[in-house]
Amino acid sequence: MKGAMKMPKKGIIAIISGFSGAGKGTVVNELVRRYGYSISISATTRPPRDGETDGKEYFFKTREEFEQMIKEGKLIEYAKYVDNYYGTPKDYVISQINNGKDVLLEIEMQGALQVKENFPDVSLVFITPPNAAELKKRLINRGTETTDIIDKRIARAVEECSYMDKYDYIMVNDDLDKCVVQMHELLQSIHFTKNNQIQLIESISSNFRNFI
Ligand code: 5GP
DSSP states (O other), rough: OOHHHHHOOOOEEEEEEEEETTHHHHHHHHHHHHHHHHHHOOEESSOOOOTTTTTTTTHHHHHHHHHHHTTTTOOOEEEETTEEEEEEEEHHHHHHHTTTTTEEEOOOOOHHHHHHHHHHTTTTEEEEEEHHHHHHHHHHHHHOOOOOHHHHHHHHHHHHHHGGGGGGGGOOOSSHHHHHHHHHHHHHHHTTSSOOOHHHHHHHHHHHHOOO
């Protein structure tokens, strides 16, 4: 009877957001490296930073190319963030979850809430640093943005605070290792929510019906 309960497992989609500088990129990379999660590669009109390559961190697009992708319905969601477009290409995410892979989307709030509207089963996880001073320190230490952009990103973080309660889970990234382990445990537990166990519910029910 054991076999009757084995079902092809579909992957989950989890959206990871957080203030710019919260360390979510590092957390996500560690989740991929340690546990083999799939990561969706976004398209953006932001110019590449030093060391970033097309197709790895992002698909770098011109504004015209990006607007064409919007028109053709190739994005699950998109948003404008500090003067640039960012969006999630649809085909890759769908094929990964159909192949049983768990997919992480590292996207900002507007986009995250858009996806939740279209796909209510996705899990929204928000990563925050322990406090604002730590966030500023991390942004300065990263050394990838001008002071002007850092200020804009902090101002954006203040706005984002009022949307944190729209997320399903809130995680503090103080100690990286602890945050990565907790995140993995959380993501694995999502597989057991009833919406992700519908096939199992049906199979158990039919198994019990046939048993009597
Ligand atoms: P950055 O320029 O630092 O790489 O990213 C800026 C912000 O854009 C981050 O908050 C990041 O999570 C978000 N972002 C990256 N890719 C996407 C995407 O595909 N869609 C949306 N909505 N936001 C994204």
